[in-house]
Amino acid sequence: MLEDYHDEILSCTGCGFCKKSYYAYNFVQKESDYPKGKIMIAYGLLTGELNEDENVVKSLQKCSLCKRCEEDCPSLIKIADVIKAARYSLKMLLPPHQNLLKNFNEKNNIFGDENFEKDGGKIAFFMGCLTNREMKDVVISLFDKLGLNVSIVGGCCGYPIHKIGRETNEKMKEGLREKNFDRIVMACPNGMIALREFNPIHISQFILSLGIKESKKDKNYIYHDSAFLGRYFGIYEEPRQVIKKFGNLVEFSENRSKARQCGGEIEFKLAFPDEAGEMAEYLAREAKKTGATIVTASPHCYSHLKEFADVIDIVQLIEENIA
Ligand code: SF4
Known part of the structure; x- marks a missing residue:
């Protein structure tokens, strides 16, 4: 609830440090394009000094909630949480978000795709909508190569729906509680957030826990930190340790907690394709100068960045390189 963030919002001094990482982009021109402006909009909605209209909705939704700006905020404002809470107070949804919600409600998949599922053992791989669409066969082949009979859980984690400011039902969580898996593995950090109560681990962590052998080739990879992971x-x-088993690791100039978002979060990209494209091009330019292939660790990043650069997701990298 936005009311819960009253003190947080009032703690914003308006210093504007949160704008810093945005200066690289051409699409930020108005105050409401910056985190600071979105905090002011949230304040206006909270006090009733501002009424919801299309511009307010667009301004609040024009953020991927990546938290990069929080790294620069001296007042340690939880900017992404404030923006998300403000979205929950909105009545209107942008048309691409209406589609996501419709598909989620009708098919338990934000694209309306069929969800792949498979019964297996007590370790589960949670597929999620993006992994299902982008690399389902790679996932199946990976576990075959590992000789593991994992259960594959299909369906949407619901996090993209939460990000646009709408509640989801608890069916997915209820199903997982009933199955009581020993371990849930995911390739998608969105799903890891939505299903946090199950202590999921990322595929890079899972692979390292298996102690797979190194098969290093003389190939350069540049790792793109997923904001959500x-x-x-x-x-x-962990993703870096996996990459180093198969090739040479190169870094973006801004990496780890300072890493830039690629614009690939699906709800952001669908509503703001030009801005998402500019963000991806920024990273693609830097990667190209190094001559390295970008490695992603989120299907959101992979699905988007592959339109702009030479990219492989860490699931594909592992599947291609293990014996
Ligand atoms: S950096 Fe933090 S305190 Fe400064 S304007 Fe941005 S949100 Fe407010």
């Missing part, structure tokens, strides 16, 4: 979970090193 990194700033939300603090998982920075």
Whole structure:
């Protein structure tokens, strides 16, 4: 609830440090394009000094909730949480978000795709909508190669729906509680946030826990930190350790907690494709200078960045390189 963030909002001094990482982009021109402006909009909605209209909705939704700006905020404002709470107070949804919600409600998949599922053992791989769409066959092949009979859970984690400011039902969580898996593995950090109560682990962590052998080739990879795996979970090193088993690791100039978002969060990209494209191009330019292939650790990042650069997701990298 936005009311819960009253003190947080009032703690914003308006210093504007949160704008810093945005200066690289051309699409930020108005105050409401910056985090500071969105905090002011949230304040206006909270006090009733501002009424909801299309501009307010667009301004609040024009943020991927990546938390990069929070790294620069001296007052440690939970900017992403404030923006998300403000979205929950909105009545209107942007048309692409209406579609996501409709598909989620009708098919338990934000794209309306069929969800792949498979019964198996007590370790579960939670597929999620993006992994299902982008690399379902790679996931199946990976577990075949590992000789593991995992259960594959299909369906949407609901996090993209939460991000646009709408509640979801608890069916997915109820199903997982009933199945009582020993371990839930995911390739998608969105799902890890939505299903946090189950202590899911990322595929990079799972692979390292198996102690797979190194098969290093003379190939350069540049790792793109997913904002959601990194700033939300603090998982920075495991994907790097996996990459170093198969090739040489190169870094973006801004990495780990300072890493830039690629614009690939699906609800952001669908509503703001030009802005999402500019963000991806920024990273693609830097990667191209290094001559390295970008490695993603989120299907949201992979699905988007592959339109702009030479990209492989960490699931694909592992599947291609293990014996
Ligand atoms: S950096 Fe923090 S305190 Fe400064 S304007 Fe942005 S949100 Fe407010």
